[in-house]
Amino acid sequence: MPDVRLPTVLRPHAQGKSTVVVPGDTVGEILRGLVEGYPGMAGQVLTEDGTLHRFVNVYVNDDDVRYLEGLDTKVAGGDTVSILPAVAGG
Amino acid sequence: MLRLPGEIHAQILAHCLAGVPEEACGLLAAEPGDDVVRRCYPTRNAAASAKLYTVDPKDYLHADRDAEAAGLEIIGVFHSHTHTDAYPSPTDVAQAPDPAWHYVVVSLRHSVPALRSYRIVGGDIHEEEVTGVDEGMTGERAG
Structure with a gap:
């Protein structure tokens, strides 16, 4: 099952863990499973409509899923899914 | 409080100055x-x-x-203000993702750069003390 790397802002919702294992064959399945397993993350990763939150970047290994197939991007067992917040300001 | 080894303090200022006229930014890691x-x-x-x-x-x-890989985690971000003071802008506050992070702002408004650090929790800005670190405790430079 793929590893999911969490940013510091989400770790308090996962008992402080930096990496969790979530089953799923696509990014969407994995992120929905993540929020089901750790409900504190609801609204921080996916929007109410089920789309990727615009202030979050998700990578499969080294590739931004927005440049792949978004939530439909396939994920294999040895892959690492990384979630990172957009860090921006003025 | 945020404790900055002198070498890292200098690295932050150098990156901010090198970015002029644009804003520069970077991340900070601690144990x-x-x-x-x-x-x-x-x-x-x-x-x-x-x-x-x-x-x-x-x-x-x-x-x-x-x-x-180094047993550290990202604990904050720094960025420069090229023409305003070292205080978080409304945009900085609106987009601050993590209440546990340190938000370092470097002002290049005057000839001597000014570095300050803040916590941003629920839209409220709290300045925190920035101190140096004894020489024996300085961290390694990032690869």
Whole structure:
């Protein structure tokens, strides 16, 4: 099952863990499973409509899923899914 | 409180000055639960702007991996204000993702750069003390 790397802002919702294992064959399945397993993350990763939150970047290994197939991007067992917040300001 | 080894303080200022006229940004890493910055990761400003910054997401990914491999975690971000004071702007507050992070702002408004650090929790800005670190405790420079 793929590893999911969490940013510091989400770790308090996962008992402080930096990496969790979530089953799923696509990014969407994995992120929905993540929020089901750790409900504190609801609204921080996916929007109410089920789309990727615009202030979050998700990578499969080294590739931004927005440049792949978004939530439909396939994920294999040895892959690492990384979630990172957009860090921006003025 | 944020504790900055002199070498990392200099690295932050150098990256901010090198970015002029645009804003510059980067990430800071420490041991989990600690406030001594051990590594500084200068990143590209994906916004390429004098008024906005966006930490290049891929640079963030690589910094996060490097920090994890070194037993560290990203504990904050720094960015420059080229023409205003070292105080978070409304945009900075609106987009601050993590109440546990340290938000370092470097003002290049005057001839001597000014570095200050803040916590931003629920839209409220709290300035925190920035101190140096005894020489024996300085961290390694990021690869």
